[in-house]
Amino acid sequence: MNVKTLTIVGVGLIGGSIGLAARRRGVVKRVLGVSRDLAGVARAKALGIIDDGLLDLTEPVRCSELVIFCTPVDRIASQVLAAAPACAPGTLLTDAGSTKAAIVRAVEGRLPPGVDFVGGHPLAGSEKRGLEHAHPDLFQGRLTILTQTPRTATKAVEEIAAFWTGLGAHVRVMDPEQHDRALALTSHLPHLAAAALSAILPPHLHDLVASGFRDTTRVAAGDPALWTGIFVQNRTAVLEALNQLEERLSQFRAALEKGDSAAFDALLAQAKKVRDTLGN
Amino acid sequence: MNVKTLTIVGVGLIGGSIGLAARRRGVVKRVLGVSRDLAGVARAKALGIIDDGLLDLTEPVRCSELVIFCTPVDRIASQVLAAAPACAPGTLLTDAGSTKAAIVRAVEGRLPPGVDFVGGHPLAGSEKRGLEHAHPDLFQGRLTILTQTPRTATKAVEEIAAFWTGLGAHVRVMDPEQHDRALALTSHLPHLAAAALSAILPPHLHDLVASGFRDTTRVAAGDPALWTGIFVQNRTAVLEALNQLEERLSQFRAALEKGDSAAFDALLAQAKKVRDTLGN
Numbered sequence: 001m002n003v004k005t006l007t008i009v010g011v012g013l014i015g016g017s018i019g020l021a022a023r024r025r026g027v028v029k030r031v032l033g034v035s036r037d038l039a040g041v042a043r044a045k046a047l048g049i050i051d052d053g054l055l056d057l058t059e060p061v062r063c064s065e066l067v068i069f070c071t072p073v074d075r076i077a078s079q080v081l082a083a084a085p086a087c088a089p090g091t092l093l094t095d096a097g098s099t100k101a102a103i104v105r106a107v108e109g110r111l112p113p114g115v116d117f118v119g120g121h122p123l124a125g126s127e128k129r130g131l132e133h134a135h136p137d138l139f140q141g142r143l144t145i146l147t148q149t150p151r152t153a154t155k156a157v158e159e160i161a162a163f164w165t166g167l168g169a170h171v172r173v174m175d176p177e178q179h180d181r182a183l184a185l186t187s188h189l190p191h192l193a194a195a196a197l198s199a200i201l202p203p204h205l206h207d208l209v210a211s212g213f214r215d216t217t218r219v220a221a222g223d224p225a226l227w228t229g230i231f232v233q234n235r236t237a238v239l240e241a242l243n244q245l246e247e248r249l250s251q252f253r254a255a256l257e258k259g260d261s262a263a264f265d266a267l268l269a270q271a272k273k274v275r276d277t278l279g280n
Numbered sequence: 281m282n283v284k285t286l287t288i289v290g291v292g293l294i295g296g297s298i299g300l301a302a303r304r305r306g307v308v309k310r311v312l313g314v315s316r317d318l319a320g321v322a323r324a325k326a327l328g329i330i331d332d333g334l335l336d337l338t339e340p341v342r343c344s345e346l347v348i349f350c351t352p353v354d355r356i357a358s359q360v361l362a363a364a365p366a367c368a369p370g371t372l373l374t375d376a377g378s379t380k381a382a383i384v385r386a387v388e389g390r391l392p393p394g395v396d397f398v399g400g401h402p403l404a405g406s407e408k409r410g411l412e413h414a415h416p417d418l419f420q421g422r423l424t425i426l427t428q429t430p431r432t433a434t435k436a437v438e439e440i441a442a443f444w445t446g447l448g449a450h451v452r453v454m455d456p457e458q459h460d461r462a463l464a465l466t467s468h469l470p471h472l473a474a475a476a477l478s479a480i481l482p483p484h485l486h487d488l489v490a491s492g493f494r495d496t497t498r499v500a501a502g503d504p505a506l507w508t509g510i511f512v513q514n515r516t517a518v519l520e521a522l523n524q525l526e527e528r529l530s531q532f533r534a535a536l537e538k539g540d541s542a543a544f545d546a547l548l549a550q551a552k553k554v555r556d557t558l559g560n
Contacts, residue, residue, distance in 0.1 A: 195551035
């Protein structure tokens with residue numbers, strides 16, 4: 001793929017990091033940014049994230065070979081559908097949302113001929129928000145998942161994969177539902193647990209927390225609106241994952257209630273075995 | 281307090297760090313270490329953690345003004361009671377265990393006249409173990425909790441507090457049960473949640489985890505036997521804390537099942553508010 005112009009819709013932590021990475025690595029010739037506010041566009045330009053910025057997506061997508069939507073998951077599908085009619089044939093559309101099935105389902109089969117959409121999700125980010133935290137190496141060595149369904153053009157997937165590889169990422173192709181079930185366990189459920197642990201900490205214990213509590217709950221500082229969108233879109237898989245968590249907590253509880261140290265130790269040992277394989 | 285000789289019983293991450301800090305800061309003149317294995321004693325000496333080491337605690341406690349027990353919580357009380365008869369009047373005994381009520385209860389009223397015990401718990405440490413990870417600044421700026429009951433000598437608490445201040449720590453004095461209820465929420469429950477989240481991650485998802493999962497589950501790499509001892513000793517408070525966690529998870533579940541975005545968002549926002557006060 002020879003991308004002269006890339007448009008990034010939503011220039012925050014992820015969109016901003018894509019812009020920085022794409023410009024510094026020479027993956028594209030020009031980066032346009034679409035943001036809801038003029039101040040954001042100006043800051044993105046000042047930070048070297050974009051060559052130019054606009055408030056509306058119709059104009060920039062018209063002259064872009066690649067458009068990537070980095071907006072909250074509950075806005076992506078409607079923005080893709082709004083942008084598509086303005087796109088020239090051959091334009092590739094993709095996104096960076098944390099859920100995939102609802103977005104892909106809403107978009108597939110509703111695009112003009114010659115315009116392709118491939119769902120994407122870079123497994124990078126943090127509890128921080130905003131283009132001030134954007135970093136050109138955010139995707140270096142990290143995994144980006146792309147989605148493929150029977151209706152997704154293989155060539156489009158390959159071209160989006162080449163784009164992410166150019167930003168330093170590894171790429172894995174998955175079915176959107178498979179992605180959502182996986183992320184329910186690897187990301188959404190941990191977020192829920194972290195939020196619940198934070199929420200029940202009474203004020204008089206705030207200065208008794210140490211690094212363990214901080215680590216375990218760090219993601220709970222994430223933006224509530226963004227995460228509510230993710231949870232609502234991935235509701236079924238999250239509820240299934242939550243069942244699994246509660247079942248496992250019940251096993252710990254039963255061992256503790258019975259005073260069965262051996263059973264409790266075995267449960268912790270199995271958890272440690274998994275955690276030890278994941279690195280620091 | 282003028283401590284010429286400090287004996288550390290159990291020279292791992294915590295005991296080793298106490299030795300390094302006490303020697304480098306000149307808080308004591310001489311540090312003796314008691315370890316179950318000769319190789320551990322030799323390594324501790326080679327690393328500059330102790331001046332000398334022994335396998336048995338009777339000899340070193342005889343000539344020490346301060347003895348600190350840094351062994352697993354289920355061994356501390358019996359070791360304190362075994363050491364006490366050998367101690368000279370005026371000897372101070374303390375510990376660094378993560379639970380306090382069971383230990384203090386087992387020790388109080390069973391010491392020879394003139395020998396005092398003060399429960400202690402430095403809120404420092406990590407999922408790592410062993411004296412190779414010991415660090416002289418481990419307690420710098422961290423909190424150490426000391427326990428006081430109606431039977432604890434105030435002067436003993438003050439002297440142990442001065443020792444910890446000398447290692448760079450802040451000190452807070454609490455009732456042992458109050459400590460255990462607090463730690464159930466700030467440390468033991470997060471450990472349980474982290475272990476459950478790790479345990480249910482199937483092998484085919486191991487390479488899909490990102491920094492969020494790693495942070496949330498980091499403590500689950502802790503030593504199972506050590507943590508089983510902590511959970512068993514603090515069983516009542518942990519089970520109460522687990523009730524609170526499960527209740528809060530049920531609130532998230534209910535909001536999600538009803539598709540009540542506003543309620544879900546409010547739950548996440550309250551969690552974020554707490555987490556934001558805790559720093560990184």
